[in-house]
Amino acid sequence: MDESARLMTVLRPVRAGNAFEETVERLLQAIKLGLVAQGEKLPPERELAVRLGISRVTLREAIRALSDAGYLDVRRGRYGGAFVTYAPPEPDAGHLREAVNEMGMADLSDALTFRLAVECGAAQVLAMSRPGQEQRAVLVRRLADVNEAGLEDYRRLDTAFHLSIAELTGSPLLATTCADARSRVSDLLNAIPMLQVNLDHAAVQHQAIVDAILAGDPDAARRAVAEHLEGTAALLRAFLA
Amino acid sequence: MDESARLMTVLRPVRAGNAFEETVERLLQAIKLGLVAQGEKLPPERELAVRLGISRVTLREAIRALSDAGYLDVRRGRYGGAFVTYAPPEPDAGHLREAVNEMGMADLSDALTFRLAVECGAAQVLAMSRPGQEQRAVLVRRLADVNEAGLEDYRRLDTAFHLSIAELTGSPLLATTCADARSRVSDLLNAIPMLQVNLDHAAVQHQAIVDAILAGDPDAARRAVAEHLEGTAALLRAFLA
DNA sequence: ATTGATTGGGCTAGTCTTAGACCATTGATG
DNA sequence: CATCAATGGTCTAAGACTAGCCCAATCAAT
Secondary structure, eight states, X not given: OOHHHHHHHHSSOSOSSOHHHHHHHHHHHHHHTTSSOTTOBOOOHHHHXXXXXXXXXXXXXXXXXXXXXXXXXXXOSTTOEEEEOOOOOOOOHHHHHHHHHHHOHHHHHHHHHHHHHHHHHHHHHHHHTOOOHHHHHHHHHHXXXXXXOOHHHHXXXXXXXXXXXXXXXXXXXXXXXXXXXXXXXXXHHHHXXXXXXXXXXXXXXXXXXXXXXXXXXXXXXXXXHHHHHHHHHHHHHHHHO | OOXXXXXXXXXXXXXXXXXXXXXXXXXXXXXXXXXXXXXXXXXOHHHHHHHHTSOHHHHXXXXXXXXXXXXXXXXXXXXXXXXXXXXXXXXXXXXXXXXXXXXXXXXXXXXXXXXXXXXXXHHHHHHHTOOOXXXXXXXXXXXXXXXXXXXXHHHHHHHHHHHHHHHHTTOHHHHHXXXXXXXXXXXXXXXXXXXXXXXXXXXXXXXXXXXXXXXXXHHHHHHXXXXXXXXXXXXXHHHHO
């Protein structure tokens, strides 16, 4: 934990891969977070390439790879586009072990710690900021969405709820960081079976988070998020054992 | 705050610039955070290029730019290297306004919010983790370093103290995120005059942070960090007005 | 003074990436 | 059924980036 260790932290690779690989990751993030739901399509290639700051050629390579991997269905012509075909796999301990083996235990622990820190931080900041009527309404709406969701939409709307907390702080940096943190564990979360007991428990914890934020109580918000995420982490560990 | 807004969050540019620009930013981060102090030198080009995952040509362009801008002094031959010549400018309201104008008020607010969230999150996580003897010793050591620092070393050791909290959580993701958050405001912080009153105040707050972490009290840790950073933000605002 | 190891300086051939133009397909609409 | 706008498919020339190699400078050790 000396200076040289800190130097290593900052002098890490400038780029996580080539443009193609990074683009695949980014699109996969949008898909797995449910930002483009099954049946919907990505923006047109020309527009998307501009948004991502890459050439159309590179974007098309990435889309081709995701299409080959079964995440997208690309259709030509007017009203065509790259349609999302991905549906999260059925919860299963095998998938979970597979996902954990792919990332390694160290990275798993890193990802869970990271998520805990940034989501607690976001909730706390939002609670401190005394959100206005409009923001409160969005938060309550997202909570209701999760509670009304069927099993198919649950993960997606749960993600939307969690991300909206960071978004409502008004900090784009915080929003993208929370999205990043969430996407690092999304495959793991998808592997956890959705038992009614757990969903009920989660609903209570979600309510506690919203209550604390609406009450402007950062300590309670922090605690509620920590409890919720620790609960999820415990489920993961139990399911792994 | 609807789905399309969330999509924009994720479908942002894949790369923040070309390899040259990103490399300049990264080196500047290491320099401004004081990870390579004045008079010290960067690792040799060949080694650094590997660490940063770029070619030596691109690295050399970046070093050249920083050398031209007065941050580095490059010397050839054995025992040569790229020596850091940068010293933070004297605190001054002019510098501050300049820095703020460069980044814009929206980005400033974003950066401050971001830092508040991630540093509070890190402190909370560390407090929850019940750090071992060795970690506690590092934390106490860093605190002592700040308190014993002269005016010249204060900023650098203050940075080291703050970053060590994130590092001690054992999460590389969290450590790099906190380093990123800090570097986004370092120019602003450098512009604040170091009055003894403020330093004394900061010392008390630093102590409160360490006490809370050592006591394993995440709420107190969160509160202490929030108070400390809010104090800094208040100084900034006051100095801007 | 000579040597040798270490480090920055520079060149070249090849690959990755981009910008922009043009082609092909689709399906709603008149 | 012909049209047309939106969208994916393809090609090319130019620029960005890389890997690998060799040169030049410096200075401690001998």
